[in-house]
Amino acid sequence: MDRFTILIEAGKVILLYRSTLVSRIGRFEVSHPQSVLLVANRTADTDRLRQAVRDRADKGTTRFHLLVPAVPSGLHRVVDPEVAGREEAHTRLGAALPHLSKAAGFMVGGEVGSADPMAAIQDTLARESFDEIVISTLPRRVSRWLHVDLPSKATGLGLPVSHLEAETVPDEDPALAVR
Numbered sequence: 001m002d003r004f005t006i007l008i009e010a011g012k013v014i015l016l017y018r019s020t021l022v023s024r025i026g027r028f029e030v031s032h033p034q035s036v037l038l039v040a041n042r043t044a045d046t047d048r049l050r051q052a053v054r055d056r057a058d059k060g061t062t063r064f065h066l067l068v069p070a071v072p073s074g075l076h077r078v079v080d081p082e083v084a085g086r087e088e089a090h091t092r093l094g095a096a097l098p099h100l101s102k103a104a105g106f107m108v109g110g111e112v113g114s115a116d117p118m119a120a121i122q123d124t125l126a127r128e129s130f131d132e133i134v135i136s137t138l139p140r141r142v143s144r145w146l147h148v149d150l151p152s153k154a155t156g157l158g159l160p161v162s163h164l165e166a167e168t169v170p171d172e173d174p175a176l177a178v179r
Helices: 047-058 086-104 117-127 150-155
Strands: 004-009 012-017 020-024 028-030 035-039 063-069 109-113 132-137 161-165
Touching (some): 035 047, 035 117, 047 086, 047 161, 086 109, 109 117, 117 150
Parallel strands (some): 035 132, 063 109, 132 161
Antiparallel strands (some): 012 020, 020 028
């Protein structure tokens, strides 16, 4: 459900959609999102995601929040999917936040979410308001998120969704290797 407020100011119709300002003066113009939810796991610390943050910050985005769903591996996907993968996700979050903050030019917040990336996105959106979702995935041939069509499903949440696909599989940090 879209939430917006209509204001009439000096004869112009101004719509406030969450925190994105949309104005109409003869033609329809949409300003840049002010608050962006970044969703990534193994691609949280890639050049492509940092560049997307840099580009949006240069255009006026004032807040980024990195959501790293805890993705269990191996047998843990069946045995304890909500517990497994959290330590690795915390490590990835800790490694990515300083680089994303540098790219943005200000502090980027973040959290570890549920093992189900769609549920993690919904949980975060229930607590906080965002203007855009950016989903960063592994290349199509190896991405579980693309196999379940996460970017398309996320569009059903009523926000614009951008998808960044990594060109290569990021090197695995030995500290994150499956034990």
